[in-house]
Amino acid sequence: MEVTKKEHSENGTVVEEKCGDFWNVGGLELKSRLLLGSSGFPNPRVMMEALAGAGTQLVTVAIRRVNLKDTSEDSLLEIISRLPVDILPNTAGCYTAKEAVLVAELAREALETNLIKLEVIGDDDTLLPDVDQLLRAAKTLVDSGFTVCAYSNDDPITCRKLADIGCAVVMPLASPIGSGMGLVNPYNLQIIREMITDTPLVVDAGIGTASDATRAMELGYDAVLINTAITKAKHPVQMAVAMRNAVLAGRSAFLAGRIPRRFYAQASSPMEGRVGS
């Protein structure tokens, strides 16, 4: 007997883009739920291909002093402007609220955007946020009209405070920046999601591989922000595509609604009508 396999319909294979499943950052409507950092790509060509492969619409950049000795180097902005992405400047490297506010103001002036990824770091070895300074900076920037995306530790109370201050997005870490340790405390991330339903949440920092991104999305996070896991992968462009698919899978599974966990088996085939019964 000849068996002809039916082709899978395209319907339902992709949750992305087709279903109008948008989220937004302070009014900026986004289809892609994968934010990318731009740091550490081996060269501009790989960066371009990875950003395209990831399908990202929001890319972070740092604000740094112009190189006084050579102002002719290829502008990052020129490269990024060739892609359909918005720029999210960050305050990486700031240790006080005062520094972070100044860098945010410089970013707004340089890039003509109110978006700011707020990072206020408390320690060189862990790069964990200084909560006191972070909250102060967030308040000042929100009051100054910035759309604040606040990088936070995975403490539900701090995240709640950042949301209450008026941050457009709260971004708890999965594990320390660049560590690739994945979701070390998924329970806290789950609590944060359950506590904060009125503000978009992004898992930022610590994603190591595709399954980490999927797990974050399965928890109901609106998006993930990834840098090192892509730029330092053996094949950055391939990893960017993997992350895109991982985010889509996680989002789709979240929307589909996972089954509850149970300790004991539950037969999936019917018990009635078994042979010999």
Next chain:
Amino acid sequence: MSDGRLHITVNGEEKSYESGTDLVGVLRSLEIDPAISAGVAVAVNDTVIRRQAWTHCRLAPGDSVEIVTAQQGG
């Protein structure tokens, strides 16, 4: 210093300019054309100077000028 020149700090480096040099003069000396400087921002003594105010920004001895742009970052 009393050599009649303008001693300021630019991006952390000590610099000396002719007396009376203003912010636009400093930017030009670094081959940054104020007219086509998208992506660049300036602060003097920790205060951001809006682009439209660059031409009116005079500098005083000891001023600290920061000139920044976007770079790769996560």
